[in-house]
Each structure stands twice: as structure tokens, then as C-alpha cells.
């Protein structure tokens with residue numbers, strides 16, 4: 001699988017009303033790799049994902065997907081181009097069954113294709129598959145997150161944007177989710193992930209990007225960062241260096 005650029009932010013400025021969160025942000029994420037977004041609370045990590053998913057329009061700069069400028073495209077267009085977003089928290093219809101939630105996830109595909117793909121997606125998640133006709137709210141937190149990922153996979157996305165998947169999950173379930181993301185990336189999917197569980201996330205990531213005040217302050221191979229004896233200081237408090245993100249990060253190492 002060639003590791004060429006899939007996602008590129010080029011000098012992007014984006015924010016909410018008059019408040020700019022991304023400040024001339026530039027970075028690249030390679031196809032078939034996991035890029036981990038790090039940085040302190042409020043640095044703009046989720047805003048990167050939202051901008052890429054069309055929830056925010058860049059005020060300046062370019063957001064490129066496979067070289068095509070998709071800045072300002074609608075979510076429908078972005079879904080059709082193969083971008084799927086798994087936001088933070090719970091995003092299921094709790095009073096609908098697992099199967100119905102998947103059906104809704106495939107709404108842009110049409111029912112025939114959706115029904116063909118549901119069994120294929122459920123094969124990734126045996127526990128969820130067993131409970132296909134249970135209400136989504138009756139699943140455990142981990143199963144619900146797996147179902148959300150499954151719903152995104154129905155689209156056979158080329159890019160998955162995933163925001164803090166480990167929140168509320170036990171360490172074992174987190175490992176399952178991470179292993180699945182690794183498997184998807186190895187099969188060619190590009191994963192852009194925000195995750196506070198830094199050490200575990202670095203272990204399955206290829207590249208780490210750190211933001212501070214909406215600017216890139218570090219981009220390094222994940223394995224290199226993991227092996228850095230200063231990692232604790234970099235993410236739990238310490239002095240600035242030219243190649244390191246700042247002191248105020250609140251990530252869990």
C-alpha cells in the first residue's frame with residue numbers, strides 16, 4: 001500500500017464566529033496510516049476533525065483530500081468522497097435496535113447495499129452481532145462505540161476521523177478498538193484520531209502531530225515519540241523545546 005499523502009491542511013484558519021481556533025495550520029497525513037492528534041485541552045484537535053468533516057468552513061487556506069480541495073464541501077459530499085466521522089461521546093439512537101442504527105448509517109447507500117454490508121460490518125464485532133436486535137441503549141459503552149465505528153465502516157470509508165474513542169471504555173475494550181483501527185489502516189484506510197490516552201494510542205499510530213493554540217508544534221513518527229525519554233515531560237508538564245509540544249498538555253500517559 002503506497003504511503004502517499006491522503007489529507008493535507010495547508011495554512012488553514014478556521015474557527016467559530018469571530019474566534020479563530022486553527023491558526024495557519026499545515027500538516028499532512030499519509031494514506032493507510034494512523035495519525036494521532038495531540039495537544040492540550042482547547043488546542044483545536046477536535047476542530048481539525050470538524051473542519052475536515054465540513055462542520056466548519058476554513059476562512060483561509062486549503063483542506064485537501066487526495067489533492068482535491070474539499071474545504072467548505074458539505075457533509076453529504078464529504079461522505080460521498082469517503083470521509084466518515086466518529087465524534088466524541090455517544091452518538092447512537094438509543095431507542096432503536098443495533099440493526100436499525102446500522103440501517104440509518106447506510107442511508108446514503110440505499111437499503112439494498114446497506115443490507116448487503118451490515119453482516120460484513122458485524123463480523124468485526126461478534127458481541128454486537130449477537131445483540132443485533134437489542135436496543136442500542138442496552139449495549140455496554142464499549143459495544144456502543146464499536147457499533148458507532150461499525151456504522152462508519154458501512155460506508156467503506158477511505159478516511160476515518162475518530163475523536164477520543166477511549167472515553168468511558170475499559171482498558172481491554174480500548175485495546176480492541178485500537179487493534180481494529182490498526183487493522184483498518186493496514187488495509188488502506190487513513191485514520192486521523194484524537195486521543196488523550198497518549199501512550200496506548202502512540203503504540204498503534206504511525207505519526208503524531210501536536211497542536212498548541214491551533215498551530216502545529218510537533219510532527220514525529222509515533223514510535224520515535226514513544227521512545228523519547230522526555231515524553232512524560234512533553235505531555236505532562238515541562239519546558240518548551242523547538243521540537244516538543246508544550247507544557248500544558250493534559251494527556252494521560
Ligand SMILES: Nc1ncnc2c1ncn2[C@@H]1O[C@H](COP(=O)(O)OP(=O)(O)OP(=O)(O)O)[C@@H](O)[C@H]1O
Pocket residue numbers: 016021039040041042043044045046047048194
Ligand atoms: N461550537 C463551538 N463554538 C464556539 N467555540 C467552540 C465550539 N467548539 C469548540 N470551541 C472552542 O474551540 C476551542 C478548541 O476546541 P477543540 O474542541 O477543537 O479543542 P481540543 O483540542 O479538541 O480540546 P479537548 O482536548 O479539550 O477536547 C476551545 O476553546 C473551545 O472552547
